[in-house]
Amino acid sequence: MSAQRWLASSAGLLPLVGLLGLWELLGTADSPYFPPPSTWWNAVELLNASGVLLPELLETMETFALALAVAIVVGSLLGLAIGALPPLQRATSPLVEFCRTMPSAAIVPVAVLLIGLGRSMAITVVVFAAVWPIVLNTAAAVRSLSPVLHDAARTLGLPAGARVRKVLAPALVPGLLLGVRVATPLCVIVTLLVEMLTGTGGIGSLLVQAQRNFISAQAFGLLVVVGIFGYLVNSSVNLIERRLLRDWPPRATAR
Amino acid sequence: MSTVAHAQPAAEGAGPPQPPTEEQALGYACRGVTVSMPGPRGKRAILSALDFEVEPGEIVMVVGRSGTGKTTLLRVLGGLVPASAGTVLLGGQVVSGPPASAVTVFQDYAHALLPWRSVRRNVALGLEGRRDCSRVERDQRVARALEVVGLAARADDRPWRLSGGMQQRVQIARALALQPRVLLMDEPFGALDAMTKASLQDQLLEVHGRTATTIVFVTHDIDEAVYLGDRVVVIDGQPGSITQEIPVDLPRPRDQLATKERPEFLELRRRVYDAVGGVHGG
Amino acid sequence: MAARLRWLNLSGALTMITVVGAWQLAVDTGLVDLDYLPAPSEVAQAGASGLSSGELGSAAAHTLAVSLVAWLIALVVGVAAGVLIALWRPARVTLTASVEILRTLPVVAFVPIAVLIVGLSTTMEIAVAAWAAMWPILVNTRGGVDAVPARLHEVAAVFRMTALRRVRVVVLPAAAPLVLVGARLGLSFALIVTVVAEMIGNPAGLGYQIVRLQQALRPDEMFAAVVVIGLLGIGLNAALLALTTRVAPDMFEPGRRA
Numbered sequence: 001m002s003a004q005r006w007l008a009s010s011a012g013l014l015p016l017v018g019l020l021g022l023w024e025l026l027g028t029a030d031s032p033y034f035p036p037p038s039t040w041w042n043a044v045e046l047l048n049a050s051g052v053l054l055p056e057l058l059e060t061m062e063t064f065a066l067a068l069a070v071a072i073v074v075g076s077l078l079g080l081a082i083g084a085l086p087p088l089q090r091a092t093s094p095l096v097e098f099c100r101t102m103p104s105a106a107i108v109p110v111a112v113l114l115i116g117l118g119r120s121m122a123i124t125v126v127v128f129a130a131v132w133p134i135v136l137n138t139a140a141a142v143r144s145l146s147p148v149l150h151d152a153a154r155t156l157g158l159p160a161g162a163r164v165r166k167v168l169a170p171a172l173v174p175g176l177l178l179g180v181r182v183a184t185p186l187c188v189i190v191t192l193l194v195e196m197l198t199g200t201g202g203i204g205s206l207l208v209q210a211q212r213n214f215i216s217a218q219a220f221g222l223l224v225v226v227g228i229f230g231y232l233v234n235s236s237v238n239l240i241e242r243r244l245l246r247d248w249p250p251r252a253t254a255r
Numbered sequence: 256m257s258t259v260a261h262a263q264p265a266a267e268g269a270g271p272p273q274p275p276t277e278e279q280a281l282g283y284a285c286r287g288v289t290v291s292m293p294g295p296r297g298k299r300a301i302l303s304a305l306d307f308e309v310e311p312g313e314i315v316m317v318v319g320r321s322g323t324g325k326t327t328l329l330r331v332l333g334g335l336v337p338a339s340a341g342t343v344l345l346g347g348q349v350v351s352g353p354p355a356s357a358v359t360v361f362q363d364y365a366h367a368l369l370p371w372r373s374v375r376r377n378v379a380l381g382l383e384g385r386r387d388c389s390r391v392e393r394d395q396r397v398a399r400a401l402e403v404v405g406l407a408a409r410a411d412d413r414p415w416r417l418s419g420g421m422q423q424r425v426q427i428a429r430a431l432a433l434q435p436r437v438l439l440m441d442e443p444f445g446a447l448d449a450m451t452k453a454s455l456q457d458q459l460l461e462v463h464g465r466t467a468t469t470i471v472f473v474t475h476d477i478d479e480a481v482y483l484g485d486r487v488v489v490i491d492g493q494p495g496s497i498t499q500e501i502p503v504d505l506p507r508p509r510d511q512l513a514t515k516e517r518p519e520f521l522e523l524r525r526r527v528y529d530a531v532g533g534v535h536g537g
Numbered sequence: 538m539a540a541r542l543r544w545l546n547l548s549g550a551l552t553m554i555t556v557v558g559a560w561q562l563a564v565d566t567g568l569v570d571l572d573y574l575p576a577p578s579e580v581a582q583a584g585a586s587g588l589s590s591g592e593l594g595s596a597a598a599h600t601l602a603v604s605l606v607a608w609l610i611a612l613v614v615g616v617a618a619g620v621l622i623a624l625w626r627p628a629r630v631t632l633t634a635s636v637e638i639l640r641t642l643p644v645v646a647f648v649p650i651a652v653l654i655v656g657l658s659t660t661m662e663i664a665v666a667a668w669a670a671m672w673p674i675l676v677n678t679r680g681g682v683d684a685v686p687a688r689l690h691e692v693a694a695v696f697r698m699t700a701l702r703r704v705r706v707v708v709l710p711a712a713a714p715l716v717l718v719g720a721r722l723g724l725s726f727a728l729i730v731t732v733v734a735e736m737i738g739n740p741a742g743l744g745y746q747i748v749r750l751q752q753a754l755r756p757d758e759m760f761a762a763v764v765v766i767g768l769l770g771i772g773l774n775a776a777l778l779a780l781t782t783r784v785a786p787d788m789f790e791p792g793r794r795a
Binding site: 148149156167 | 330334352355357358359363367369371372380381384415439
């Protein structure tokens with residue numbers, strides 16, 4: 001059964017594979033706009049051999065990971081406060097909406113002027129862009145905490161610390177993780193964005209450099225690298241979420 | 256949220272834990288209890304100048320139409336809601352915050368249980384981290400409570416895999432594990448089908464027969480009220496107050512068929528129906 | 538009256554005013570003395586002069602126009618593709634896996650590619666913004682059509698509707714709430730990617746202005762342009778929301794925002 005399903009789902013890859021195959025056959029290696037896929041691999045290999053690829057990849061990963069960690073901490077604390085105090089939610093909601101809908105690209109030059117180039121600027125921008133799903137989902141989780149759950153903890157005589165640790169906090173985990181799941185691809189995108197706009201390092205800078213130097217094969221190759229990076233990150237987050245939530249009832253809406 | 260200095264339950268001896276005896280059971284004495292809650296148009300009184308007593312070891316059934324404050328009364332007894340005026344005494348001590356000797360069982364069992372814990376660990380929740388209960392003793396009490404409700408075989412399952420009736424039994428087991436002297440039950444069988452309800456009613460009576468725990472039980476179901484109770488208390492009016500108290504003199508042990516066929520049962524049933532429906536009509 | 542006040546969200550407005558006021562105070566009193574942090578008053582002034590000189594206005598118009606065009610293209614392609622994949626089995630089987638891969642590729646990485654292929658031009662902006670906006674529209678349309686109850690399909694069959702008529706009269710209206718969610722997401726994506734494209738590639742529009750002003754070390758004008766972008770985002774979102782509630786007020790839960 002699963003072999004059948006695997007076959008069925010990989011049938012969906014045919015267009016992509018077919019397109020790439022066609023491209024490979026029809027393209028010429030020195031086409032400036034559409035170098036065939038085989039040249040991509042060579043170009044990336046070249047970068048790797050010259051010792052450039054790996055450090056930049058590492059830098060992107062570090063920036064992404066740090067920013068995600070900060071976003072989770074800041075976002076969950078903010079979300080807790082907003083969810084627990086309805087007046088605070090009403091007071092901050094226009095401000096939150098404004099910040100949330102502000103295109104993160106526009107923040108980058110502001111951050112560069114105020115903080116300067118470097119990792120702290122990059123992390124600040126990424127956190128500013130990606131913290132909101134975590135805030136909103138955590139706040140929603142706090143608001144939807146069942147009062148019965150809290151009453152049950154009280155009637156069993158649990159002291160306040162145990163109530164929070166054993167009952168209230170675990171109840172918030174699914175909502176928090178949902179926010180993290182939405183924030184993660186956002187972190188990837190904005191990290192790349194910052195690197196592309198400021199050229200200070202990371203895969204994003206390499207990509208822009210390839211464009212500026214008109215090395216199309218390298219640009220396409222790096223696009224694939226970026227895609228793989230994003231895929232691995234999302235898969236990891238999904239795996240972590242599944243592991244953490246294995247005791248919970250399955251969520252009604254997957255995806 | 257103030258932490259209440261709970262009276263520690265009597266230290267258990269070396270052997271298996273003893274359920275509370277007649278002398279250890281506790282009763283309630285409430286005088287002039289008023290409860291007001293903030294509402295859309297200022298404070299609204301839910302209960303007003305209510306006098307209420309429960310003898311130790313008694314089963315008191317609280318009935319009344321929706322919105323009359325039955326659940327609020329139970330929450331006051333359980334220390335979940337403070338009385339705006341009047342005194343609430345449990346075993347002679349003022350109730351301010353959930354008392355150590357009383358446990359509330361809620362109607363919404365799905366949200367009262369922790370979905371990420373197994374049944375066993377749910378039942379153990381109230382016993383964890385208590386200085387007067389060792390790990391070994393805790394495991395014993397949990398196992399015993401699960402046996403009483405008949406769920407020993409499902410101890411390692413997640414609650415959400417169980418049926419509604421089973422989940423409610425888990426909640427009851429969780430309460431029983433604490434060996435409380437008072438059980439406060441808020442329409443616990445309201446969401447269950449008739450057969451499960453009957454089975455749980457009898458299990459509750461059995462537990463009461465063995466431990467003589469004081470029980471205050473809120474219900475919509477008048478048959479249930481007469482079947483289970485030593486006394487039926489009717490709440491009515493807005494704000495609510497006690498309009499009638501009807502002693503139930505039926506012999507124990509009760510039986511789902513035999514007791515309900517007795518003419519006394521039918522008469523009591525009729526009296527309670529009249530008391531609940533009759534006062535303000537409609 | 539109380540309900541109207543609630544809708545205005547007085548405390549929210551107050552918070553915004555307080556934040557701006559505190560910012561002004563901090564800069565005026567020298568409490569916060571970053572080289573490149575202008576006071577709100579300076580930003581407002583720069584904005585006013587930018588508008589009167591027409592510079593800010595034409596840049597905003599460019600960005601707005603590009604975003605809207607890209608969004609409309611994405612709407613047509615995304616809705617069509619979403620409906621097709623959801624309803625036509627061959628399309629679903631052959632396209633699903635590819636869609637899943639393509640849509641998770643970070644869209645910003647496509648901007649340098651687009652610059653390489655299409656060059657520095659408005660066409661490039663539109664192309665890459667449309668590509669970015671298409672995916673949420675496609676995914677949400679697919680989801681919306683998937684969620685149409687089978688019963689409605691049966692009704693269409695009973696009335697012997699042609700496929701096109703079925704889509705137009707039954708499927709799309711039923712899927713509309715989710716399609717509109719996708720449309721709103723797509724609109725904001727289009728705006729974001731347009732700005733990115735202007736910052737990296739095409740020297741036109743608000744994105745280019747911001748970069749230029751940053752490099753020229755003119756923070757007050759830069760901030761003004763950033764504010765305009767933010768207002769553009771909010772305005773577009775609000776306009777779409779107003780349009781949809783005007784057109785189909787009963788389709789959504791009352792009072793539902795976001």
